[in-house]
Amino acid sequence: MKAIGARQFLPVSDPGCLVEFETSVPVAGPMDLLVRIMAVAVNPVDTKIRASLGGGPHEPPRILGWDAAGIVEAVGRDVSGFAAGNAVFYAGDLTRSGCNAEFQTVDARLVALKPATWSFAESAAIPLVALTAWELLFERMGADPSGKDRGKSLLIINGAGGVGSAMIPLARNAGLHVVATASRPATRAWCEALGARHVINHREPLRPQIEALGLTAFPYIANLFNTEAYWETTADLIAPLGALGLIVEPREKLHLGDPLKAKCVRIAWEFMAARAKFQTPDMHRQGEILAAIANLCDTGAFPKIHTRCFDSLTVSNLRQAHAAMETCSAHGKWTMEVNAEKLKC
Helix, strand or coil: EEEECCCCCCCCCCCHEEEEECCCCCCCCEEEEEEEEEEEECCCHHHHHHHHHCCCCCCCCCEEECCCEEEEEEECCCCCCCCCCCEEEECCCCCCCCCCCCCCEEHHHHEEEECCCCCCCHHHCHHHHHHHHHHHHHHHHCCCCCCCCCEEEEECCCCCCHHHHHHHHHHHHHCEEEECCCCCCCHHHHHHHHHCCCCCCCCCCHHHHHHHHCCCEEEEEEEECCCCHHHHHHHHHHEEEEEECCCCCCCCCCCCCCCCCCCCCEEECCCHHHHHHCCCCCCCCCHHHHHHHHHHHCCCCCCCEEEEEEEECHHHHHHHHHHHHHHCCCEEEEECCCHHHHCCC
């Protein structure tokens, strides 16, 4: 099969940072599905794993990509609930080969049937960010997805990013009062279209803007951007007994004492890949969450969050997407259809 991967870390400006190569079609293990990839999406984690490769060279190249939609070709002997021909979507496992290829094997517990009314490209845009948003907001921070926390306020820093784009509608569906941050007219409009009640500018001090809305503190804050840059601000704005959700590993030491200790704040970390990486007993929850999200998609309760779709998976298109992830210049999700005839530079 054809695949695209990285042999070593090179800047995205270097044409060799990603390469097309031929490799064998993988064989499904006992708990795996073999999926013919029909569409993929790109996430910041793709660029981070590319950067982690160092000087290499890695042979075969490391196949990146952890957002896919496709058709089941084969089912492992211990898998139940799936059959050849099923249209599925998933984020997969960061410890295994990614989806920038014609075929991929993935643990069936991480997979769900894709939204029936959505295309493969539309479906590929949501697994990683929707899982991250759901797990962080509902499982780590403790908000209730069925509406028991209706009316409570949630501040989302970086509302127009991939995870923010998924969290805004999930929080809206749960009845939360969403305040998102964005700085450009296009990203502000995007957050409002997704369901944010208010959008404030993260390039300006947040407290004055929040007080202008008649708010003083938030029981829920999700910082989806730079943990340390907003550490003091979120410590100030979090309500007593509130939950502060984080996804970006800090590069500096953080002060964990007051006012966070005095307020008894829950600091909740989310890493979508943890369940697969550590083979947790509840690993199957990711398939269940994706099934719930697919239902929301089909009933119109979850919006399409892709903002750009390439008609083919190529080295050139992937380099454009990686550059956008590295510079934080994209909002929403970027997807690519997988066309075997075009899987080339």
